[in-house]
Amino acid sequence: MAFPLxxxxxxxxGFTPTKSKIKSCFSASITMNHSLDCLxxxxxxxxxxxxxxxxxxxxxxxxxxGAASPVLKxxxxxxxxxxxxxxxxISIRGVPxxxxxxxxxxxxxxxxxxxxxxxxxxxxxxxxxxxxxPRLKRLCELWLEQELMNTENVIDIFQLALLCDxxxxxxxxxxxxxxxxxxxxxxxxxxxxxxxxxxxxxxxIESVIYEDVAKKERSRKINERKTYxxxxxxxxxxxxxxxxxxRTIGPHDKILRDDQAPCKYEACKGLEMLIRHFxxxxxxxxxxxxxCKRMWQILELHxxxxxxxxxxxxxxxxxxxx
Numbered sequence: 537m538a539f540p541l542x543x544x545x546x547x548x549x550g551f552t553p554t555k556s557k558i559k560s561c562f563s564a565s566i567t568m569n570h571s572l573d574c575l576x577x578x579x580x581x582x583x584x585x586x587x588x589x590x591x592x593x594x595x596x597x598x599x600x601x602g603a604a605s606p607v608l609k610x611x612x613x614x615x616x617x618x619x620x621x622x623x624x625x626i627s628i629r630g631v632p633x634x635x636x637x638x639x640x641x642x643x644x645x646x647x648x649x650x651x652x653x654x655x656x657x658x659x660x661x662x663x664x665x666x667x668x669x670p671r672l673k674r675l676c677e678l679w680l681e682q683e684l685m686n687t688e689n690v691i692d693i694f695q696l697a698l699l700c701d702x703x704x705x706x707x708x709x710x711x712x713x714x715x716x717x718x719x720x721x722x723x724x725x726x727x728x729x730x731x732x733x734x735x736x737x738x739x740x741i742e743s744v745i746y747e748d749v750a751k752k753e754r755s756r757k758i759n760e761r762k763t764y765x766x767x768x769x770x771x772x773x774x775x776x777x778x779x780x781x782x783r784t785i786g787p788h789d790k791i792l793r794d795d796q797a798p799c800k801y802e803a804c805k806g807l808e809m810l811i812r813h814f815x816x817x818x819x820x821x822x823x824x825x826x827x828c829k830r831m832w833q834i835l836e837l838h839x840x841x842x843x844x845x846x847x848x849x850x851x852x853x854x855x856x857x858x
Contacts, residue, residue, distance in 0.1 A: 604643035665700035691725035
């Protein structure tokens with residue numbers, strides 16, 4: 537038995553009930569955020585006055601502020617004890633009033649405008665840390681990490697990250713400073729830090745020196761590893777030439793074919809040329825040409841590393857370098 541189709545949704549003039557429009561119209565989060573924004577903007581039955589710099593005032597609701605921030609909750613409790621019959625008042629000073637307004641709006645609806653975040657990310661980071669609003673603090677950290685950090689403001693961000701207990705942001709700032717030390721050290725923020733926090737400047741310089749030394753050490757180890765790999769490949773190629781033959785050179789009992797597969801050892805070509813030179817050079821004795829000295833070194837190194845000299849086909853492996 538087939539179930540009957542449901543009746544169509546009622547339509548309004550100029551409105552077609554598509555799936556996306558229905559979802560947007562009945563989204564609880566969007567509707568709730570809009571209502572909270574209106575409540576903040578209109579200040580309907582607000583019971584808290586927030587005093588700011590330059591005699592600015594914001595009216596808000598104690599229940600929302602207390603639910604969003606444990607610090608504000610404590611401040612409101614204290615204010616209630618002093619003002620039993622009057623509207624509560626708390627003070628948020630030391631940052632731009634517009635930043636305070638953005639902060640309070642975020643406590644209501646978690647909404648923000650990107651251009652405002654770009655402008656007030658640093659004071660909002662401070663406010664979110666002081667009043668313990670982790671979501672806003674993380675948002676400010678992300679904006680500073682990914683969008684706003686540059687050589688001119690990284691020192692300011694770094695100092696605030698240390699003060700506001702933002703370890704990830706301070707680490708990213710420190711790494712940015714190490715990578716761009718020259719332009720950063722010429723910025724105005726660096727000059728101010730040098731006067732106000734000389735100890736921090738000293739620590740950064742020491743870390744730059746340490747990073748430079750560590751970088752040179754890593755480069756040295758990489759070069760050593762590269763040399764070891766080249767020597768290892770040369771040893772493998774030498775055994776390959778003397779045992780199997782390669783291209784145009786090989787043992788006397790080996791027939792070299794023109795159609796043999798390409799050699800897998802990159803060092804073979806240069807080693808073949810070195811062996812041919814060594815076989816024909818008349819100055820290959822001690823104090824002779826540098827190419828022959830190189831060949832003697834390769835033969836000596838092989839003889840010291842060879843695990844089975846009795847069966848090895850490399851010339852002079854057993855008799856010369858024991």
